[in-house]
Structure formats: structure tokens, C-alpha cells
Amino acid sequence: MPNETLIRGPVYVLEDNIDTDLLIPACYLNLVPTIPEEYRKLGSYALAGLPGTFPKFASNPDGTTPYPIVIGGRNFGCGSSREHAPIALGAAGAKAVVAESYARIFFRNSVATGEIFPLESEKRLCGEFKTGDLAEVDIAKSTVTRLSDGAVFALKPVGAVAPVIAAGGMFAYAREIGMIKK
Amino acid sequence: MTITEKILARESGAKIVSPGDNIWVNAGMLLTHDVCGPGTIGIFHREFGKDAKVFDREKIVILPDHYIFTADEKAHRNVDTLRAFVKEQGLPYFYDPGTASYCGVCHVAMPELGHVRPGETIFGTDSHTCTHGALGAFSTGIGNTDAGFIMGTGKLLIKVPPTLRFVLDGELPPYLSAKDLILHIIGDIGVDGATYCAMEFTGSAIDALSIEERFTICNMAVEAGAKNGIIAPDLKTLAYVKSRTQKPFEPLYSDPDAKFAAERRYDVSKLEPVVAKPHLPDNKALARACRDVRIDQVYIGSCTGGKLEDFVMAAKIMKGRKVAVRTLLVPATRQVEKGLDETKIGGQSLRQIFEAAGVEPIAPPSCAACLGGPVDTFGRTKGNEVVVSTTNRNFIGRMGSKESQIYLASPYTAAASALTGHITDPRDI
Known part of the structure; x- marks a missing residue:
């Protein structure tokens, strides 16, 4: 789990119903995330399924992304249970997704892996940011700030999964509560 | 309680569960395939150790099906990873491509092989694992991390979903199929219309559907965002399952006073x-x-x-x-x-x-x-x-x-x- 509570940098703005085929097209599912070299490759293909009208997400020369924050609309991560989806975002170097709502498997996989913070915004933010705008996500305060003018937008409380997120993922949480051996 | 709640209560050892409860549930079956199996195995070994043993060999099914007829080297390597794991763990339910045991698409093969039984829980590393709810099981898709966790512990922490009930009555015209019914429903409620909910399908039109057609309905529950799709078992279900497995099972049914978060009704004879x-x-x-x-x-x-x-x-x-x-x-x-x-x-x-x-x-x-x-x-x-x-x-x-x-x-x-x-x-x- 990215353990920063303050995430600052340019945002990458998406829309409603960003599905798992957009996040990581199936032709890259031959890569196994637990193999370090293939984990990095998955990062370089994050959001490779988007139409050409979108700028490349993992556009750094080393295959990572200059965008630590992804802004989405409703039903972010719908579709497949492929854990490659949150992993690709995390492996690319993204730290948080801020969306209006999530498809449940993507949300769960984000929390379980600790690859990325799946944060919910109180209102729709797709129109409040353009790709490249600087923002700051404050997880402790549940806010996202548009740095150009200081506008602050509220995030919803994390809720029941907060202990799992705080622990850093499913295994860390299960060890903390004594469900599996340390 | 609804059928979904009753299965989750039984498998968590609780008398009663309610939507929103976070509970540890026993996994009746864990399904994986060639695309998510190798990553699941990687997590299992990383977290439980290289000498770790799976929680129960009888409860793991490995059905490679995604990238089988391809020259892609990594796809072949991934099936080899499954083979090595099956050998290491002595797993009985592996359906190896290139051998007579190969089946094909896991969600059609799982029930064919008798691995789906009413009243049980099934977790699978594939979103269409919701298909198996058509036989009255609680069945849902999960990621590699959760699957690796189940492999080692046999349990998973889940949130009890509220249930949406879909009552389908009337006679299905000969030019319509179950696919039309579920596309109508998803079209009406939207791709996030059932997010985090159970979709329970009932009514005389569901009763009249064959088992295969019921699979089609539950298969697409995830396309409305559902956690699971489910249909109460009936005589057709019991005959289908008993002809495929000797294992005992105990079906569960929604109580007459079960609480549903919402209900929608359809007269299928009027649909196009x-x-x-x-x-x-x-x-x-x-x-x-x-x-x-x-x-x-x-x-x-x-x-x-x-x-x-x-x-x-x-x-x-x-x-x-x-x-x-x-x-x-x-x-x-x-x-x-x-x-x-x-x-x-x-x-x-x-x-x-x-x-x-x-x-x-x-x-x-x-x-x-x-x-x-x-x-x-x-x-x-x-x-x-x-x-x-x-x-x-x-x-x-x-x-x-x-x-x-x-x-x-x-x-x-x-x-x-x-x-x-x-x-x-x-x-x-």
C-alpha cells in the first residue's frame, strides 16, 4: 500500500465506466504480476486500452506514469476480476484513483493488493479537472485540492475497509488481527 | 434472510447475517485458470512460504481455458506453472490442455463436472464466476490476492450484499432466450445498477428455463455490477447436480419474510x-x-x-x-x-x-x-x-x-x- 497520506502531482482525467479492458487489455494478461519484470511491464501498459484520443498514461521513458492521481466518474473498474488492473496502475506509479463510484471487484482488488488507494469523491470531479492539472489528495483529511486555485473537493469516508487499507492490504490486515501467522 | 444471506450465514458460522456485515466466510470451492492462476500461486507461495500446502486439495479446481490455442510463449509458460503447482500440491481437479482431461471454458465446465452444488460458496479468479449461482450456490469473482489468501486459509473476509429480487413471469416466446431477458434487465438497471448487490431471479419464467439458460442469466449479473446472481434450486437443479456428483449438499432457500432491497417484475411474454x-x-x-x-x-x-x-x-x-x-x-x-x-x-x-x-x-x-x-x-x-x-x-x-x-x-x-x-x-x- 502506498503509505503516503499526501499525494501531489498532475492528474489524469477519465470518464464513467472505465472498464478493465481499458485499464489493461487482455493481450497483456499473459504477464504474471508476481514476477517483478512482468509487474513493471504491466505498469507500462496501464490504460493502454484507451482510444487514441487520450494521451498516453505511462508516458515516462522508463514506462512509468507522470500522473500519480487518476480522476474517474461512475463505476470505475467495471468488468473483469483481473487484479492486473489495479496492479497496472500501481506498477506505473499511480498512487490514488478518485472516482464517483467503483465496480466492487476493482475496489476490492485495489484494497486487497494495496497497490492503489480507491477513493470516492462526494461529487463528480471529471469536469473539475483537466489532464495535467496539479492536485493534492489528502487522505487523512479526505480532500482533494485543485492547486491552480485552491478549490477543495470532499472525499467520502473510507468506511469498513479502512483497517485493511491502513494495514496495507489483505495479508497485512489478516496478520494484524491474528487470522494468519505473522 | 435471502438465499444469499442464508448461505453466507451458514458458511460463516453465524445464525443471522444482514447486508453490510463484514464476515469471514468458508470457501466451499476455489476456481482458477491460466490467466489468474499463476499470479495466485505466486501470492500463495510469497505469503505462506515455498513449502506451504493448500487448505484443502479437494476444494481447488484448476481449469485452464483462456489462452490455450496460441503460440504465445508466456501463455504456455503459465499453463506449465499450473502443472508444476498441481504436481507439487497433489491437486485432483486439474483439467490439463493437451490431454483427454481438458474441458474448455471454466464456467461451463465447473457445473458439467459436478463441482457446483446448491447451498455452497464458490470463489473464482474470474468475474463470471457468478454463473454458478444458477444452481443455488453463492458464487463470486475475486482477484489473485484474495484467491491466494483462500488457498492458504480456506476463508475470505466479505461484506454481505443486499439482495435485489427480479421476478420474471409469463411464457417465454419461441424467439426469445435467457440472453434477451438478462440484456433487458441490465439495460433497465444499468451497468452499475446492482453494484455490490446480490441479484436473485425468480418467477414462473425462471422456473420454466432450462439449467443452461439459467446459467446465461446468472453469468451476466456481474455486467450490472452484482456480487452474485442466484436462482433457488428446484427439482431440475437437483436432478442436474445429482447426475454429476456423489458429494452431499444442503440447498438453502429465501425465507418467505426475507427482506429485499428492491424488486422488479417482468412479464416475459411481452418482451422483444x-x-x-x-x-x-x-x-x-x-x-x-x-x-x-x-x-x-x-x-x-x-x-x-x-x-x-x-x-x-x-x-x-x-x-x-x-x-x-x-x-x-x-x-x-x-x-x-x-x-x-x-x-x-x-x-x-x-x-x-x-x-x-x-x-x-x-x-x-x-x-x-x-x-x-x-x-x-x-x-x-x-x-x-x-x-x-x-x-x-x-x-x-x-x-x-x-x-x-x-x-x-x-x-x-x-x-x-x-x-x-x-x-x-x-x-x-
Whole structure:
């Protein structure tokens, strides 16, 4: 789990119903995330399924992304249970997704892996940011700030999964509560 | 409690559970395949140690099905990873490609093999694991991390979903199928209309559906965002399951006073054939309103639309006629493939009917082009093809090319469209 509570940098703005085929097209599912070299490759293909009208997400020369924050609309991560989806975002170097709502498997996989913070915004933010705008996500305060003018937008409380997120993922949480051996 | 709540209560050792409760649930079965199995195994070994043993060898099923008939080296390496793990752990339920035990698409093979039993919990590393709720099981898709966790512990922390009830009554007209019913429902509630909910399907029209058609309904519950789809077991269910497994099971049913978060009712006799237009499964339109959509390809296959009855429906339409566009058939499993030869309509086998209609050579069973896959995958789109498909998702790039357009349809509508070269209501044939 990215353990920063303050995430600052340019945002990458998406829309409603960003599905798992957009996040990581199936032709890259031959890569196994637990193999370090293939984990990095998955990062370089994050959001490779988007139409050409979108700028490349993992556009750094080393295959990572200059965008630590992804802004989405409703039903972010719908579709497949492929854990490659949150992993690709995390492996690319993204730290948080801020969306209006999530498809449940993507949300769960984000929390379980600790690859990325799946944060919910109180209102729709797709129109409040353009790709490249600087923002700051404050997880402790549940806010996202548009740095150009200081506008602050509220995030919803994390809720029941907060202990799992705080622990850093499913295994860390299960060890903390004594469900599996340390 | 609803059937979903009762299964989760029993498998968590609680007397009563309510929607929103976070509970540790026992895994009755864990399913994985070639795309998510290697990563799951990697997590299992990383977290539990290289000498770790799985929680219960009898409760793990490995059905490689995604990238089988490809020259892709990593795809072959991934199946080898599964083979090595099966050997290391001594797992009895592995269906190895290239051997007589190979089955094909996991969600069609799981129930065929008797691995799905009413009242049990099934977790699988594939979103369409919700299919198995059609036999009255709680069945849901999970990621590699949760699957690795189950492999070591046999348990998973889950949130009890609220249940939405869908009551389908009336007589299903001969030109409609279960695919039309679920496309209607998803079109009405939207791709996030059931997010985090259980979808329970009931009513006289559900009772009248065959087991295979019930699979089609529950299979697409995830396309509305649901955690699981479920249908109470009846005599058909019990006969189907008992003919496939000796293992004991205890079905559960919703209580008469069960609380549902919402209810929707349908009279199926009044519905018409529909398609889901690009690029979301809720983009519903009447098939007859899409007559001007010219198509390049028809695809009949997958866990949603590649079962034997799907091919029977397609054959009824194609018998004695010729297809006008490239028509690709991919039986979901070896058993379905066998059924193409053994099932006859008017003295002709389904295979003979399809061959006489001029379809492409029938492909061996696998997920094939339903999800694109490696570049040499059978039926993968390459350009701006317009496809009518019996599969479950029409996302951008889903079948390979970002430029292609996918219309989801029933086997009747897909077959009718293959004959005319444009989207066609089966009543017009």
C-alpha cells in the first residue's frame, strides 16, 4: 500500500465506466504480476486500452506514469476480476484513483493488493479537472485540492475497509488481527 | 434472510447475517485458470512460504481455458506453472490442455463436472464466476490476492450484499432466450445498477428455463455490477447436480419474510429480442430497430453463449440456410463440442447444419475471442469489424481491436444476423 497520506502531482482525467479492458487489455494478461519484470511491464501498459484520443498514461521513458492521481466518474473498474488492473496502475506509479463510484471487484482488488488507494469523491470531479492539472489528495483529511486555485473537493469516508487499507492490504490486515501467522 | 444471506450465514458460522456485515466466510470451492492462476500461486507461495500446502486439495479446481490455442510463449509458460503447482500440491481437479482431461471454458465446465452444488460458496479468479449461482450456490469473482489468501486459509473476509429480487413471469416466446431477458434487465438497471448487490431471479419464467439458460442469466449479473446472481434450486437443479456428483449438499432457500432491497417484475411474454450496442452491456436496443446496422462477423461462443443449447438455438435458425458473413463458432467445452455431433435436428447433426450453412471451421473449445487475447487468438478482431456476438461484454477493444464494434445478442439474433448480414430480429427469418 502506498503509505503516503499526501499525494501531489498532475492528474489524469477519465470518464464513467472505465472498464478493465481499458485499464489493461487482455493481450497483456499473459504477464504474471508476481514476477517483478512482468509487474513493471504491466505498469507500462496501464490504460493502454484507451482510444487514441487520450494521451498516453505511462508516458515516462522508463514506462512509468507522470500522473500519480487518476480522476474517474461512475463505476470505475467495471468488468473483469483481473487484479492486473489495479496492479497496472500501481506498477506505473499511480498512487490514488478518485472516482464517483467503483465496480466492487476493482475496489476490492485495489484494497486487497494495496497497490492503489480507491477513493470516492462526494461529487463528480471529471469536469473539475483537466489532464495535467496539479492536485493534492489528502487522505487523512479526505480532500482533494485543485492547486491552480485552491478549490477543495470532499472525499467520502473510507468506511469498513479502512483497517485493511491502513494495514496495507489483505495479508497485512489478516496478520494484524491474528487470522494468519505473522 | 435471502438465499444469499442464508448461505453466507451458514458458511460463516453465524445464525443471522444482514447486508453490510463484514464476515469471514468458508470457501466451499476455489476456481482458477491460466490467466489468474499463476499470479495466485505466486501470492500463495510469497505469503505462506515455498513449502506451504493448500487448505484443502479437494476444494481447488484448476481449469485452464483462456489462452490455450496460441503460440504465445508466456501463455504456455503459465499453463506449465499450473502443472508444476498441481504436481507439487497433489491437486485432483486439474483439467490439463493437451490431454483427454481438458474441458474448455471454466464456467461451463465447473457445473458439467459436478463441482457446483446448491447451498455452497464458490470463489473464482474470474468475474463470471457468478454463473454458478444458477444452481443455488453463492458464487463470486475475486482477484489473485484474495484467491491466494483462500488457498492458504480456506476463508475470505466479505461484506454481505443486499439482495435485489427480479421476478420474471409469463411464457417465454419461441424467439426469445435467457440472453434477451438478462440484456433487458441490465439495460433497465444499468451497468452499475446492482453494484455490490446480490441479484436473485425468480418467477414462473425462471422456473420454466432450462439449467443452461439459467446459467446465461446468472453469468451476466456481474455486467450490472452484482456480487452474485442466484436462482433457488428446484427439482431440475437437483436432478442436474445429482447426475454429476456423489458429494452431499444442503440447498438453502429465501425465507418467505426475507427482506429485499428492491424488486422488479417482468412479464416475459411481452418482451422483444434485443441487442446491447457498443460499448456497454446496458446499451439496450430492440434488434428490429437496428436493421440498418451492417455486420462483418458473427461470433457464437463463451461462458455466456457457447453452451450446447446456444448452438441448438443457432442451428434452428441456420438449418437449410446460408450465412452471409464470416460466422465463427466456439463450443465452450469438449462436452459441448461432442454435443454438436450427437444432437440432431430433423436427422441432421448441429455440426452438419452449421457446415451446410457455410460457417468457418468450428474452433476447439476455449475462451477464444470473447476477450481478445494473444494476437493469434481465433476470431480476434483486427480492424473495424462490426460483430454480433453471444458473449458478455462489448467494451472498446474487448475482442481485440479498439476500432471494432460489438453488439451483444442472443444465439437466435446472432444466427439470424449471420444469415442476412445485418442485425436481424429472429422473427424476420
